[in-house]
Amino acid sequence: MLVFLFKLLSFLPLSILHLLGKAIGWATYLLSGSYKKRLKDNMTLAGHQQHLAHAIGESGKSMFELPFVWCASPKRVLKTARIENWALAQAALDAKTGVIFLTPHLGCFEIIAQAIAQKTSLTALYRPSRQEALKPLVEGARARHNLHLAPANLAGVRTLLKALKNGQAIGLLPDQVPQNGEGVWADFFGKPAYTMTLPTKLHKMSGAPIILSYAERLSFGRGYIIRFVPFEEALPDSAEQQARAINVAMEKLIARAPAQYIWSYNRYKTPTGVTAPDSQK
Numbered sequence: 483m484l485v486f487l488f489k490l491l492s493f494l495p496l497s498i499l500h501l502l503g504k505a506i507g508w509a510t511y512l513l514s515g516s517y518k519k520r521l522k523d524n525m526t527l528a529g530h531q532q533h534l535a536h537a538i539g540e541s542g543k544s545m546f547e548l549p550f551v552w553c554a555s556p557k558r559v560l561k562t563a564r565i566e567n568w569a570l571a572q573a574a575l576d577a578k579t580g581v582i583f584l585t586p587h588l589g590c591f592e593i594i595a596q597a598i599a600q601k602t603s604l605t606a607l608y609r610p611s612r613q614e615a616l617k618p619l620v621e622g623a624r625a626r627h628n629l630h631l632a633p634a635n636l637a638g639v640r641t642l643l644k645a646l647k648n649g650q651a652i653g654l655l656p657d658q659v660p661q662n663g664e665g666v667w668a669d670f671f672g673k674p675a676y677t678m679t680l681p682t683k684l685h686k687m688s689g690a691p692i693i694l695s696y697a698e699r700l701s702f703g704r705g706y707i708i709r710f711v712p713f714e715e716a717l718p719d720s721a722e723q724q725a726r727a728i729n730v731a732m733e734k735l736i737a738r739a740p741a742q743y744i745w746s747y748n749r750y751k752t753p754t755g756v757t758a759p760d761s762q763k
Contacts, residue, residue: 491549496562497703499546507542517746524745528671528736536741543699544590544744551592556600556626562705563597563697570710571651571693575602580646580690583653584681584713586732587744590697590706595653597697597708599629605645606653607680609634634661639680646688656681656728659748662755668725671733674759675749677725682717694731698739711735 491499511518521541525531551559574581583598585591598604608631630645632638632652642652657670660678668677685692692713697706715727736743752758 488549489553491546492553494550495703496547496550496705499550500543500699500703503542503544503546504539505542506546507539510542511538520748521746524671524747524749525740527673528733528740528745530737530740530743530745533741537743537745540699540742541744541746544742547590547699548592551590551596556596559593560597560600563593563708564705565597565708565710567710568601570712571598572601574691574693575649575651578649580649580688581651582646582681582684582688582690582692583651583695584656584692584728584731585653585695586655586657586735587747588696588736589699589739589742591655593697593706594695594708595629596626598651598653598695599626602651603628603630603645604651604653605630605632605642607632607634607638607642607655609658639684642680642684643687646684646690652684652690654678654681657732657747657749659751659753662753665753665756666721666725667759668722668729670729670749673750675729676751676753676756677729679721679725681728682721682724685717694735696735696739699742709738 511521521537522531522534525534525537571581571583583594583604585594595604595606606629632641645652656678658678659665659676660680664680665676665678667674669675670677681692684690694711694713695708696711697708699706713731715731717724717727
């Protein structure tokens, strides 16, 4: 039923989906106390509370654009996206070093993998949805031409490393909370967040450069601008310092379009089996 609904919604113009999303975003904010609190608290912590009203609508848009991005034809989806600074990635691909694309929950992050896959083979780390009804929808939508999925386990990590060593590109969501043993505590906007260590491990093992990416959502359903940004942070030796460097890069990227970050995401949760940092005990 859910798959049918998404496919049905995918026929609507992006402008209508964004209009519906904005309305639902505000309704959710006004009706859900826990959602409102987390969104406001996270934005205030990051110093972006002045963008609250805009962020409420953008959060709703991020949900209602999914039927379009996942279920519309790739040609129709990519027609809405304009790419900037692809030369940065192409230079790394030409050098046959592989590329590690880091894309936070900023803007329409789901469209970026499709855009990259139109230019080169991309293997993206994938964590299966906990909701069974969503699995066929998400997996079918993400596994498109030139776009390959690697499960978030040891076999998936091997797949990512193999792709890098073959000079190919991989994609990760660096602000996704990892599972026990897959991360370290590092400050994110001044508060400890369990942060994955995989990006820097893959970088150290392969020598592949790290490139940041995000897709800024344009107003009135006019589409997206996909931007590629160099990773400029130093990567010290310790895992904690490396994770902090990744988080600093994410903070700077989010500052480019703060209203479009998914502030309602529970970034500061303590995964099962992980000992909480002293400040959260």
